[in-house]
Amino acid sequence: MMGMREMGTNVGSVLASLMFVWAIFKEYFPYRLRGHVEKYSQKLVRFVYPYIEINFHELTGERLKRSEAFLAIQNYLSTKASSQASRFKADVVKESKSLVLTMDDHEEVPDEFNGVKVWWVLGKHINKSQSISYYPVSDEKRYFKLTFHKHHRELITGSYADHVMKEGKTVFVENRQRKLYSNNPSKNWHGWKQTKWSHVYFDHPATFDTLAMETKMKEDIKKDLMKFSKGKEYYAKIGKAWKRGYLLYGPPGTGKSTMIAAMANFLNYDVYDLELTTVMDNTELRNLLIETSNKSIVVIEDIDCSLDLTGQRVKKKEKDQGDEVETDPVKKEKKEESDNKSSKVTLSGLLNFIDGLWSACGGERIIVFTTNHVEKLDPALIRRGRMDKHIEMSYCSFEAFKVLANNYLDIDSHELFAKIESLLAETNITPADVAENLMPKSDEEGVETSLNSLIEALEEVKEEEARKKEEEEVRLKAEKEEKEKEESAQESVKIDENSANSVVKENGFHK
Numbered sequence: 001m002m003g004m005r006e007m008g009t010n011v012g013s014v015l016a017s018l019m020f021v022w023a024i025f026k027e028y029f030p031y032r033l034r035g036h037v038e039k040y041s042q043k044l045v046r047f048v049y050p051y052i053e054i055n056f057h058e059l060t061g062e063r064l065k066r067s068e069a070f071l072a073i074q075n076y077l078s079t080k081a082s083s084q085a086s087r088f089k090a091d092v093v094k095e096s097k098s099l100v101l102t103m104d105d106h107e108e109v110p111d112e113f114n115g116v117k118v119w120w121v122l123g124k125h126i127n128k129s130q131s132i133s134y135y136p137v138s139d140e141k142r143y144f145k146l147t148f149h150k151h152h153r154e155l156i157t158g159s160y161a162d163h164v165m166k167e168g169k170t171v172f173v174e175n176r177q178r179k180l181y182s183n184n185p186s187k188n189w190h191g192w193k194q195t196k197w198s199h200v201y202f203d204h205p206a207t208f209d210t211l212a213m214e215t216k217m218k219e220d221i222k223k224d225l226m227k228f229s230k231g232k233e234y235y236a237k238i239g240k241a242w243k244r245g246y247l248l249y250g251p252p253g254t255g256k257s258t259m260i261a262a263m264a265n266f267l268n269y270d271v272y273d274l275e276l277t278t279v280m281d282n283t284e285l286r287n288l289l290i291e292t293s294n295k296s297i298v299v300i301e302d303i304d305c306s307l308d309l310t311g312q313r314v315k316k317k318e319k320d321q322g323d324e325v326e327t328d329p330v331k332k333e334k335k336e337e338s339d340n341k342s343s344k345v346t347l348s349g350l351l352n353f354i355d356g357l358w359s360a361c362g363g364e365r366i367i368v369f370t371t372n373h374v375e376k377l378d379p380a381l382i383r384r385g386r387m388d389k390h391i392e393m394s395y396c397s398f399e400a401f402k403v404l405a406n407n408y409l410d411i412d413s414h415e416l417f418a419k420i421e422s423l424l425a426e427t428n429i430t431p432a433d434v435a436e437n438l439m440p441k442s443d444e445e446g447v448e449t450s451l452n453s454l455i456e457a458l459e460e461v462k463e464e465e466a467r468k469k470e471e472e473e474v475r476l477k478a479e480k481e482e483k484e485k486e487e488s489a490q491e492s493v494k495i496d497e498n499s500a501n502s503v504v505k506e507n508g509f510h511k
């Protein structure tokens with residue numbers, strides 16, 4: 001087959017001859033006859049150059065978003081380019097294992113589909129605008145040019161285009177390095193980069209295997225996630241937006257954040273960590289959420305600390321609860337930060353978004369809320385449909401301990417396990433504390449030392465709990481006695497009053 005460059009040279013010489021003929025023709029031909037000749041000459045060019053070109057630009061639309069087609073083509077060609085092209089760009093090194101190659105600018109990559117040959121070239125326009133701007137403007141516009149013979153127009157614009165998009169997306173999923181996004185404060189949204197989210201590569205080692213919790217619960221969650229990720233058609237059929245809400249609640253250190261990482265690793269999704277205290281109002285919240293991509297988990301941690309729960313429905317409840325003191329210093333700060341802001345994200349803003357707009361923009365998103373105080377949340381926020389699945393992360397059970405022992409010490413059983421089991425049944429200790437005790441502190445420390453250190457910690461917790469219980473009992477007893485005293489004092493006052501009244505009566509002061 002003739003290469004594109006060869007073909008280009010031939011076409012060039014033909015065109016040069018035509019130009020020459022055209023000049024002579026313009027000079028000597030009568031004006032009236034020119035129209036006919038022009039029509040036939042166009043036909044001639046199409047006959048000499050029977051190829052069609054289609055350009056796929058990188059940036060499209062009003063807001064110059066990155067075109068999905070461009071990305072898919074880029075990924076599709078990355079597999080072709082490695083065998084056909086000679087100049088590459090190495091883009092990403094995925095988890096330090098493989099080099100992902102993409103074709104370099106102006107490199108030509110041929111491809112074949114059902115015996116039909118096509119050519120791809122990556123080109124770019126340099127915008128030479130002279131406008132003076134405070135911010136540097138991106139002046140490079142890249143595009144892929146697809147060239148093919150006009151006879152195959154239907155095949156190429158139909159099934160070949162589908163094939164490229166599908167393959168490209170598969171390659172993208174295989175090669176992509178997942179990201180952890182955090183939202184930028186809105187004062188940084190304008191100007192040159194205009195990024196609402198900044199990202200780092202997401203490389204958290206947590207998996208469901210390393211997560212300490214009951215096996216049944218774990219399997220349940222895994223099944224639920226799997227069903228969700230494969231549920232595109234199902235969600236379309238029932239007319240529901242392809243999203244799912246999870247609420248993780250439980251005391252600090254029970255693995256809520258670890259669970260989110262395990263979920264992201266399980267599904268191969270990106271994570272958007274949404275820090276609500278830096279979001280000024282509901283409009284900003286909306287703008288942020290609209291910019292999230294498919295296949296992602298949007299996380300809002302400590303919802304009770306970061307969200308202004310001034311939705312009408314909550315006002316009363318908040319008052320009723322009084323000022324509960326937040327003990328965790330990190331969360332306390334977060335709460336104060338949220339309280340100090342002038343404009344705030346409201347509960348109803350968040351609810352509206354989850355319910356309404358969210359449904360209209362893409363799918364395959366999971367939204368996870370975490371909290372230490374589930375009782376503080378408005379039932380309207382956590383009802384099914386908004387938060388579809390509620391997961392309680394609780395104190396360490398024996399089953400959860402076994403997972404941790406396996407992770408940290410590589411053991412399935414030990415003679416000290418029985419003692420630990422009975423201690424765990426009587427105490428409330430978080431998996432974080434168990435993990436901390438199990439982790440060997442030096443190379444010399446063996447399994448037994450770690451287990452004994454855990455037993456010690458458990459006994460301490462048990463003693464502490466017993467002490468607290470005793471104190472509570474003493475306090476309650478004292479309160480009860482105080483109350484009884486007060487009551488008896490009131491009683492005696494009443495008796496005194498009554499007796500005084502009767503004395504008055506006897507003395508005849510009352511008529």
Ligand SMILES: Nc1ncnc2c1ncn2[C@@H]1O[C@H](COP(=O)(O)OP(=O)(O)OP(=O)(O)O)[C@@H](O)[C@H]1O
Binds near residue numbers: 258
């Ligand atoms: N269920 C668990 N399985 C495995 N490791 C755990 C688990 N729970 C806690 N850990 C360990 O304890 C550390 C703290 O846990 P994590 O940050 O997930 O707690 P959290 O529930 O998110 O706490 P907070 O409410 O304070 O945010 C983790 O780094 C992890 O090593």
Ligand SMILES: [Mg+2]
Binds near residue numbers: 256257258301370
């Ligand atoms: Mg956490």
